Amino acid sequence: MAMGVLVVGSIGDIGLVGLAQRFRGQDVHYLLTGQGDVVQLGRYGVSRVYQLTTGIDEYSFSETLTDLVNRGSYSIIITPVNRFYRTAVPMAAQRLSAPLLTDVIDVKPIDNELEVVLNSFGNRAQVTVKVTGRVLLMAPPARFKPSENPVNASIEPLQPRVVNVVKVVSTEGKAKGGVRIEDAELIVAVGRGFRRREDLKLAFELAEVLGAEVGCSRPIAADLKWLSEDHWIGLSGRRVRPRLYIAIGISGQPQHLAGMMESRTVVVINNDPNAPFFRNCDYGVVEDLYSFIPVLTRRLRDILKR
Amino acid sequence: MDVVVLVKLALDTGQLRVSEGKVDVESTPLKVSDIDRNAVEEAVRVRERVGGLVHVVSILKYGPIQRRLQEAEGLLREVLAMGADDAYLVADEALIGSDQSVTAKVIASIIRRLGKYDLVIAGEATVDGYTGQVGPRVAAELGIPVVTYVRELRIEGSRVVAKRDLEDAVQTVETPLPALVTVTREINTPRIPTLLQIRAAVRKPIGKLTLADLGLTLKPTIKVESAVPMQVKRRGVVIREGTVDEKADRLVQALIQEGLLTPR
Numbered sequence: 001m002a003m004g005v006l007v008v009g010s011i012g013d014i015g016l017v018g019l020a021q022r023f024r025g026q027d028v029h030y031l032l033t034g035q036g037d038v039v040q041l042g043r044y045g046v047s048r049v050y051q052l053t054t055g056i057d058e059y060s061f062s063e064t065l066t067d068l069v070n071r072g073s074y075s076i077i078i079t080p081v082n083r084f085y086r087t088a089v090p091m092a093a094q095r096l097s098a099p100l101l102t103d104v105i106d107v108k109p110i111d112n113e114l115e116v117v118l119n120s121f122g123n124r125a126q127v128t129v130k131v132t133g134r135v136l137l138m139a140p141p142a143r144f145k146p147s148e149n150p151v152n153a154s155i156e157p158l159q160p161r162v163v164n165v166v167k168v169v170s171t172e173g174k175a176k177g178g179v180r181i182e183d184a185e186l187i188v189a190v191g192r193g194f195r196r197r198e199d200l201k202l203a204f205e206l207a208e209v210l211g212a213e214v215g216c217s218r219p220i221a222a223d224l225k226w227l228s229e230d231h232w233i234g235l236s237g238r239r240v241r242p243r244l245y246i247a248i249g250i251s252g253q254p255q256h257l258a259g260m261m262e263s264r265t266v267v268v269i270n271n272d273p274n275a276p277f278f279r280n281c282d283y284g285v286v287e288d289l290y291s292f293i294p295v296l297t298r299r300l301r302d303i304l305k306r
Numbered sequence: 307m308d309v310v311v312l313v314k315l316a317l318d319t320g321q322l323r324v325s326e327g328k329v330d331v332e333s334t335p336l337k338v339s340d341i342d343r344n345a346v347e348e349a350v351r352v353r354e355r356v357g358g359l360v361h362v363v364s365i366l367k368y369g370p371i372q373r374r375l376q377e378a379e380g381l382l383r384e385v386l387a388m389g390a391d392d393a394y395l396v397a398d399e400a401l402i403g404s405d406q407s408v409t410a411k412v413i414a415s416i417i418r419r420l421g422k423y424d425l426v427i428a429g430e431a432t433v434d435g436y437t438g439q440v441g442p443r444v445a446a447e448l449g450i451p452v453v454t455y456v457r458e459l460r461i462e463g464s465r466v467v468a469k470r471d472l473e474d475a476v477q478t479v480e481t482p483l484p485a486l487v488t489v490t491r492e493i494n495t496p497r498i499p500t501l502l503q504i505r506a507a508v509r510k511p512i513g514k515l516t517l518a519d520l521g522l523t524l525k526p527t528i529k530v531e532s533a534v535p536m537q538v539k540r541r542g543v544v545i546r547e548g549t550v551d552e553k554a555d556r557l558v559q560a561l562i563q564e565g566l567l568t569p570r
């Protein structure tokens with residue numbers, strides 16, 4: 001099949017070019033949102049850049065993307081993952097009558113087919129899918145590393161097709177914790193076992209002694225808003241792979257496990273001996289966190305001399 | 307106001323069956339995808355406030371159809387018991403393993419046949435696919451506005467006013483009806499039906515349809531080759547006995563042995 005590859009994203013999503021490069025011998029073009037160094041894109045073999053400098057809503061973006069894909073006859077479209085793209089890209093995919101595969105790990109073009117490997121079934125399985133024809137792929141950019149292959153990138157400003165159907169009445173910024181939990185080597189994660197926001201202090205003290213970051217289950221960030229969303233681990237939050245993951249007062253539902261399965265050593269602290277997390281841990285302690293964590297923190301402070 | 311709510315009968319990913327190193331999809335049980343219960347709850351609340359009907363639409367994605375039909379009906383009765391008025395279940399061999407563009411086309415076709423609808427509610431994402439694509443796809447197919455990740459919903463005359471939960475902001479938006487919204491898990495707490503409601507649900511209609519009934523022929527665009535479960539071997543050492551101090555000691559010793567802590 002004829003394949004032109006279009007990567008979509010900001011300059012920070014350049015990692016996706018690494019996935020695009022697996023389609024050997026194909027031209028790679030980039031729909032660049034916002035400002036960015038076009039020369040840098042050229043260094044990784046991107047030969048054409050469409051630059052969209054105005055911020056538009058998801059609906060308009062989906063129309064703009066659909067037009068561009070049709071105009072350039074792209075058969076592979078690669079996009080980053082966030083709630084903006086999760087809204088805009090499926091609409092474009094529907095207009096293009098094409099499948100959208102998310103959480104992509106790898107692609108292998110074989111003759112007229114494409115084999116795509118992705119995480120699915122709630123991140124509990126690696127699924128291999130065969131596709132013929134146009135396809136949209138969504139993946140976290142940090143998963144891939146483009147290699148150098150310098151070309152001269154041409155640049156073309158892209159006029160968006162703006163459709164005003166949804167009116168934004170107001171926008172309220174959310175607090176950011178400034179953590180990059182995805183990169184943490186050591187994580188202390190907290191869940192609903194904590195009764196009050198102030199009590200999270202216990203986890204922060206433990207984390208400090210260990211030099212760990214604090215993560216959390218969905219209800220702590222989404223429901224209770226005790227921590228900002230960059231702490232949220234799981235299927236709908238961040239995926240982490242630390243050397244040590246200490247889960248405190250988290251029950252261990254499959255959607256939480258989906259985010260931390262790749263941790264090397266997992267420690268679970270829960271006062272319910274039947275908590276599902278105990279079936280997925282290396283070391284578990286059945287104990288009330290309120291009596292256990294202060295003792296553990298003190299012990300660690302002694303031996304680590306911190 | 308007539309509300310359509312989209313309910314997926316998803317693979318229960320907490321109970322994936324495995325045989326010969328592969329996920330055995332056919333013998334894995336189905337469940338109502340969690341967030342779709344929030345969608346049903348919200349639909350019922352809208353009807354309670356402004357009147358109308360709540361229709362459930364569900365496209366069966368996992369075979370074998372003959373065995374799944376009964377399972378699917380039982381699950382749909384659960385959401386009917388929550389207060390929905392009727393349900394449409396599309397079960398057809400051609401839909402097993404199909405991609406979401408096909409699902410969306412079938413859903414849109416049913417919604418169009420209903421004739422009258424004001425609001426379509428879907429979940430933020432399913433527990434098995436977790437792609438969140440079907441909502442926006444259905445909106446694109448129907449040519450109506452979409453508002454995703456809604457955690458607060460109000461109907462004001464012929465408009466929807468909604469609060470969207472985005473990564474870095476909470477956005478308040480409004481759009482005219484008919485529209486499609488996708489709701490988050492935080493929007494409400496789904497009700498647990500009473501015994502009486504469960505009994506009443508037995509008599510509510512479930513329309514079973516095939517693609518032929520809808521006059522649709524759809525060709526597959528993807529083929530699932532295999533699904534390999536991610537299995538992680540864990541030590542599973544659980545410390546149950548002893549005082550708090552003893553437990554802390556044992557844990558610290560274990561972490562030292564794993565090379566995760568170096569005493570100074």
Ligand SMILES: Cc1cc2nc3c(=O)[nH]c(=O)nc-3n(C[C@H](O)[C@H](O)[C@H](O)COP(=O)(O)OP(=O)(O)OC[C@H]3O[C@@H](n4cnc5c(N)ncnc54)[C@H](O)[C@@H]3O)c2cc1C
Binds near residue numbers: 193194232235248271
């Ligand atoms: C589509 C979808 C996506 C989701 N995505 C995510 C996600 O990304 N991340 C996520 O985390 N969840 C996610 N969820 C939610 C998930 O299913 C669970 O509801 C959630 O993980 C539960 O959080 P929790 O373990 O903190 O709370 P609970 O399940 O309420 O568990 C609290 C635990 O604390 C223990 N506990 C209570 N008191 C104490 C004490 N004094 N000492 C010690 N232990 C105590 C209890 O025994 C219990 O096990 C998702 C759900 C859906 C449907």
Ligand SMILES: Nc1ncnc2c1ncn2[C@@H]1O[C@H](COP(=O)(O)O)[C@@H](O)[C@H]1O
Binds near residue numbers: 413429436440
């Ligand atoms: N097979 C289906 N039948 C009915 N509704 C569905 C189906 N698949 C997905 N949906 C709806 O679309 C939402 C998002 O699904 P997904 O794109 O699979 O994450 C779900 O929460 C449902 O509301």
